[in-house]
Amino acid sequence: MTGSYAVVGGGILGAAVARRLQEVSPGSRVTIWEKEDRLAAHQTGRNSGVVHAGLYYPPGSLKATLCRRGVGLLREFCAAHDIAYTECGKVLVALDGTETGRLAAIEERARANGVPGVRRLSGGELREIEPHVRGVAGLHSPRTAIVDFPGVTRALAGLVERDGGTVALGHELTGIEQRTGEVVLTGRRHGGPVRERFDRVVLCTGLHSDRTAERAGDGYAPRIVPFRGEYHLLRPERRALVRGLVYPVPDPRYPFLGVHLTPRVDGEVMVGPNAVLALAREGYAWRTVSVADLRATWADAGFRRFARRHWPTGARELAGSVSTRRFVAAARRYVPELRAADVVAGPRGIRAQAIDPDGSLVDDFRISARGRVTALRNAPSPAATSALAIAEHVVGAVLDTGSRR
Template sequence: MARTNDVVVIGGGIVGMSTAYAITRAAPGTRVTVLEKEDGPARHQTGRNSGVIHSGIYYRPGTLKARYAVGGAAEMVKFCAAHDLPHEVTGKLIVATERAELPRLHALVQRGRKNGIPVRELLPARIAEYEPHVRGIAAIHVGTTGICDYAAVTATLARLAADAGAEIRYGCEVRSITRHPGGVTVGAAGPDGGTETTAKALVNCAGLHCDRISRLAGDDPGLRIVPFRGEYFELAPARADLVRGLVYPVPDPAFPFLGVHLTRGIHGGVHVGPNAVPALAREGYRRRTVRLRDVAGTAAFPGTWRIVRRHWRYEAAEVHRSLSRAAFTRAVRRLLPDVRADDLIPAPAGVRAQAVLRDGTLADDFVLSGTGRVVHVLNAPSPAATASLPIGREIASRVLGALEG
């Protein structure tokens, strides 16, 4: 006999698994099923990033990103420690390399302090104490930044949720959602053919496909996911000693990407990047991967062309760095002058699920929408992994409140 669920969660990334975990903790006995189209958890955004536990310094005070990242960073460290998962609180430098960046660096100091984050301002001599090979005219040190293995965190959340009674079903790609007075019925294509899952409530954590899932559920998301591929390199092992920890440039506040940065990962290698270039598929991890449905959907959305008009110079520079190893190396050398082109080894790319509004605005905050028994997570790129535990609790609170109501 098919089980009758209380909640069905679509998506097995870190937000989906955190939601299932939070529901089982807040309301033991709640019947939760997670549907994930891949054969395991964390196959997309969660498992394809540099593993940084973000402090929350970049985010406007009072936003969901600021609130959840600051608390979520400390909570993620505690979670990793409690479950013996690899992690380290490294701190990081944000480095200005030219005078025009100094006002933006000072604004970050003020923003960090408003968000309750310990920030130290550094002159060039102090930069060298942290990172001897990094050059800059000023910097700030953010002590609460760290690194971890988010794929391992997600697998642990899945195990804990399953131990508490949740059902995790891999290889189930959602094809239909039917709403009825008692809740929803979700049709999925699985390894054994078509399946149906009935539940009283639904949570959409589908990441790169969340807007499509929203429309399947009969809701207008009011936005479109436009995929941006983040292209990384790694420092050659013999040159990895050029970087001790995490080093970032001063970001451009007009764009939601942090620029080419240097990240010593939890397993020892040094990530360099990313470029952020338009992807020709929502899961376009390779430059040659093209999905006509994805390209057509992006091209048909009016917000896409408004982005192009607004940010074409920025994106032209990103594409140039993508196509030219020399241009990418020059970007890295702004922070790390000793690096050479042959020090950079191509590394696996990621794709950011960036929500874009119809007017061409890039969604700057997490977007949780839906009322009653259907909740959609429509924008949860970085720092969503950092903030995944409080995000999961927030979603759980909304869903359980609707069920009780």
């Protein structure tokens, strides 16, 4: 079915959806609208680069299904396009008996999801894999990988352009009007206003997904709340403290995972992130403040319920933000040799966290459709891992060749 399609958002999801539209509907006009002057400017270009294997996600959920499918597609894509992809492995480290007990449930989920090679570790076996890491037990996922997600995004966009599509940078969306048989997008670009007509539109707008979906006639909820994740980097001479990914055992009482250690394909080793409320949707630094964004966050009843429930966690995360010593102390529970002098300030990212009106975090991917517009309302980790599979799922729904959930 040929036609004209716009994908709003130039992160990995937008690029993957645009490319999939070309594959399924050859001869169609496909355009990516991206408000920045480069691709992968926000969540895609500011994450840790981890290719998640599917350890945690409830079997049968979209996260589990699309993550496992996405890993295989991503591995094949990187091999075909000479993009760095390294299976460095991952250990979940249990520090006490309670956390050891939680490993059993995670292992059960991982096996149900088809994660290859997962095995339980004793404290001694953990040290064989990660000599500088200490814990009473662990869970090893040897196929968990790291990748250059911005490189994947650029490669996908390059294919879109090669096959006749358009990557329109500097196009900021300001309006969506659905008419009979078409969708009209209006926006701003460097040379002035822009207005284009398309048969169908897909919104992959991350930090602004709730706002763009509302413009298309979708409902108010869930709302996006921006949480800034701050990283430190190990100094080059201390990168040997870890061989692969070192993660804590998730605590179901808390909304975020906690500090972990993550090698990257460029050789850096990241320590973090924490999770603090950002003062703007794109507030990567404390000095970046949007009164309008803050007002909208605090006006949302769902966020207020969330904040009342989790304010002690927020206080701890804030303490780590203002004190490098406290930040490193969280990681030193797993790597006792780590010291504050071993790290330097690293990159910062924003997590677009969707929150429902009851104050609960939206855990699974959430996709909605209104007329000729499809919106990715919630696409948290492992969205980058799952991008090619999400694109299959979304395009199947857009073109009515598959189911929509």
